[in-house]
Amino acid sequence: MSYLEFRSVTKRYGPVEVVAPFDLEVAEGEFVVFLGPSGCGKTTLMRMVGGLEQPSSGRILLRGQPLGPPDRRRGMVFQSYSAFPWLTVAGNVAYGMRYRRDLTAAEKRARTAHFLRLVGLTDFAHQWPNRISGGMRQRVAIARTLAAGSEILLMDEPFGALDALRRERLQLELRRIQREEGRTVIFVTHDVEEAAFLADRVIVFTRRPARILAEVDVTARLGPESTLELRGSAEFFALRNELLALVRSTDEEEEATAP
């Protein structure tokens, strides 16, 4: 039995088919990247894991159990509005535990401090989110989902609005945190390089309706470590170009079918 399983999942909005029958298995602790052109339906699939959308048919199983409505086991990190502006950085992290009754106030405080340290925001604990950089805000959101105790992090182009340098630093950090905390991540992006760098496995999607175009096992090709040195390697470039070619083919397909 695999950890997370999509079984013939489809999604239609009225007459529009967004997701064609989709099957996928994700292992616990795996970092899976959904790569594809924007609007292809990959975000919809990820949101279904979060319980924010319902499949039109098919099932998604977590440890063999069908998924219910949203709960804290599946945490979301959005591209924008990722932190509440009326709470401090520490308040946002602590918010992840607000509805947990299994922790005492002292435990919550300790966990808040721990996850702030993990994402390197201890010095900014009492700042307002509007006064820190966009990259810091994304770290706040990551720390919040970790503090909530999410097993699966669902990340919807979380670094899409950041400049290249910040992006790279956060990617490194995310990879480190994910390894340290041993959480499963489903990460949606249309950035080929980001996918190649972060993923254990990349799922390349076609245009709408979402279908798997290719599956690329990154760990097998590049090894388990994501480092800056790796980014300059020939293997990395080869993989990147391969993914780029796949994504391009979906785009050409679109242009070819366009009237």
Next chain:
Amino acid sequence: MRFWKVSAAGLAAGACLAGAALAQDTTIRVLAPTWVGFAPALVAQDLGCYEAEGYALDFRFEDDRANVMAAMERGDIDADMRTVGEHQGRPRVPETPGTIIGTIDISVGGDGVLVDGSISDVSDLAGRTVAIEPNIPARLLLQMALAEAGLSLDDVQLREIATADTIAVLADPSVAAVGTYEPFLSQAVTALPDRNPRILLSSRDKPDLIVDIITARDDELAANPGKFRALLRCVYRAVDFFGQDPARFAELAAPYYGLTPAEVTEIIDTSLAYTTYEEAVAYLGTGGGTGKLHDVFRQVMQLNLEYGAADTALDPGQEIDNTILTGLWDGVER
């Protein structure tokens, strides 16, 4: 006290209404337009008259007749004061609450029609623009004057205005005449020298046509006639007081209207005459008989029906009730 009332209304409007209901038997609740002609009812309060009669006065200003009718329909007030002409206006039918029980003042120069210098006679108004608020006494004056000249309101171009805008309206050269009342009447004459305005028609020339009456709510009149006897006694005592000491009367009346005593005196001198008890009796008659007011009522009724301000011919015999006035001073000192 008022602050308390305001907050009470906000927090518990229901409780406030209940409180008002308790005091209702000994409070004379009056709603009347902002007009110095009704000052005797207020001055009587300063003279301690209501208190001596065992009542309290709750007098508020309300210029809009529709609001007064609504309040009377609801039983929120006991008495109203306005002109006979307005009393008859739509939508009054014989069953509408409100019976005339006395008079308080008559207009003597207080109402009139202003014209620009080019108009010398009522007949010159034919085809010209006349601005007037539909149901003010000046309309009756105009209507009567036109009738005497063989014309009617249909022969002029009527424009509806708010009377408070009199002077601004008359400044417009396309307007030949404005029906209005004091203080606009005399102020317009001096304010607009280039238009050379003058008063063509004045209530001074028709002293009986515009009579301010006191109206009682029928249910209350039947249930609590003592209340209205107290109101009339106090009004006529205040009128007597005006006769003895007009200066002091003006001093007492001024604060209610936000005027100086001199301004009050000026308005009284130029505009009106208070009616004494004897004059009221002459208007209403006594002991179920009739008086001058019955004829005025019929005459005004005719004008109102003609203009369309009223749609039901009312019978003065039914609308006027002189029983409160009859023997008003029996057993009490005037």
Next chain:
Amino acid sequence: MAGSRHRILIGTAASLGLILLWEAVSRSGAVSARFLPAPSVVVATLWTMIAERGLLYHAGVSTLRVWVAFLIAAAMAVPIGILMGSVRWIGAALEPVIDFIRYLPVPALVPLSIIWFGVGESTKIFLLWLGTFFQLVLLVADDVRRVPHEFHETAMTVGAPGWRRLTDVSLPAMLPTLVDNMRITLGWCWTYLIIAEIVAADSGLGFVIWQARRFFQTPEVMAGVITIGIIGLLTDQVIRAAHRRWFRYLVR
């Protein structure tokens, strides 16, 4: 900080310029003083009215009425607006009704409100409420709808039950715009004062202004109007200052 001082300076200078222009126009006789008395005359009148005619008392009565009506309207509009904005069928049911009533001319409803509420305070409060509630409730509903869906989904995925999303997310997220909208509708509430206070009038600035108008005392009318303007300006500034204090986190 220097910027805000600059703003105050410009605002004061512009107001002063306007007053000087007004004074000059009245003195030149271009407009009859009967319609536009000079500001110096108005200020002198204002002073006499405070000293002799209890203008401050009337201002107090009016302020109290406006605030009572406004607070009742706000206490109703906030929960109803939140429901309309967050529960789709409630919004669909109420919006057309409220839109309809919102456009009714309040003065035309005065006799009806007397039939319902009599000639006491209740009618005045009701008329002020009428002019405020229906405007505010729609603004509140829009404020709720404008809360980013990401905030709700974040709350859902940390396990917030439905009603806690309302108190922990919708409310704090909309609060800054809510306070702004309340500040604006409070101003509208004042504009209904004349309508409310000339009904069975015995007190308040609306009554004072209307009575002065009845006797064509333009300086008194102006003084009353200016009193309302000053109260409005002060209230607005106080709420703006409070807004800056409460919502410091909005400053980038």
